[in-house]
Amino acid sequence: MTREFEMTDIGLMSYYLGIKVEQKSDGIFISQGEYAKEILKKFEMENCKPVRTPVDCGVKLSKREDGENINPTYFKSLGMKLKLVGYCDSDWAGDVDDRKNTTGFVFLFGNSAFTWNSKKQPIVTLSTCEAEYVAASCVCHAIWLRSLLEELHQPQEDAN
Template sequence: MILRYEMSDMGLLHHFLGMEISQDENCVFISQKKYAENILKKFRMHGCNPNDTPLVVNQKLKKEDGGRKVDASVYRSLVGNLLYLTATRPDIMFATSLLLRFMHNPSHFHLGAMKRMLRYIQGTIDHGIKYSKNSDLKLFGFCDSAWGGCVDDMKSTSGYCFSLGSGMFSWVSKKQQSVAQSSAEAEYVSASLATSQAIWLRRILEDVREKQEGGT
C-alpha cells in the first residue's frame, strides 16, 4: 500500500488504547501493566501487600449486607477501571463481573472486596497474554457455571473462554437471565452461551482461511 498511498512507517505497534504490545520474531505479548499501575496509584494502593487470589474463597457478597455505605462514585470509578483491565486479564473477569452488581449502593464490604482485587493485581501486575508464532491454530473452548451463586436472586453465573494457538482471545463471565432449577440446567445454559460464541468464532476463522477441522 505504501507504493500507492502516502504513508509513514512508524515501525512495530507497541501501544494501543492503553495496552502495551511487545513483539519479536517468535511471539506477541499483550499486557496493561502501566494502566494497572495507574489504577493502583489513583486509588492509593501502589506498593500494597499482594494477594494470591482476587476474591476470598466461598465469600458471599450481597446487596443488603448491613455494612456502612461508601461513596458510590469512587466505587463506580474503580469498577470501570477494572472492567477495562479485563481486556488483557481474563483472570479477573469473574471477580469484576461480580463486583459490578453492587454499583448502585455499595457498602464497605464491597469496597473491601474491591481493594482485595487491587492487592491481587499488585502481585500479578506483569501478567498478560502471549501469542506464540509456531502455535497450532486450533480453537479450544471451555465453559462452566456457578449454580445459584447470587445470594440476592439465586441466579447462576455463566462463564466461557476460547483460545487460539497459545493464548486466550475471547472470554465472558455473566449472570444468567433466569433462575436455574438445578445445577444441570445452569450448566446447559452456560454451554448454550459458549456454543453460540464457538459457532460465531468458527465462521470468522473460516472467513480468514483458518477453517477449523473437527469439533471445538
C-alpha cells in the same frame, strides 16, 4: 443496535485474532505481518532468506549423529495452524441472595485468550443440569468463531 443491545463503541477495529485490520477510505485491508514477525523471532529467523514453503513436506526429523536431539514438535510448530479452544461453565445458584447463577466462557487461539465473557443470568435455574444448559449458549459464539476462522482460511477440524 445500541437501542436493542447494551454496547460500548471502542472505535474502529485495528487488531483481531492476530490479524491487523486497516480501515481506509479505499477499503479494508488485513495482514498477518506482525504475527509472521513473532514466529520468525521465536525461531531466531528474523534475518532469514524468504521462501514459499519454509518446511519441506514429508520430512521426518531425527537427531543428528554428532549433535543434539531435535524436538520435532517445536520445529514443526513453525508451520502449524493455530487451534481454537473454548471453555464454558456455570455456577448453579452462585449468588446467595437471589440464587441466580453466573455463566462464563473463554476462547483461546493458540496460547492466547482472545475473547471471554462472564455474566450473571437473568433467571433462576432449578438444577445444575438447567444451569449448564443455559451456559451452553456459548456454543453460538463458538459456531460464529469457527465460521470466521474458516473465512480467514484457518478452518478448525477438531471439536472445540
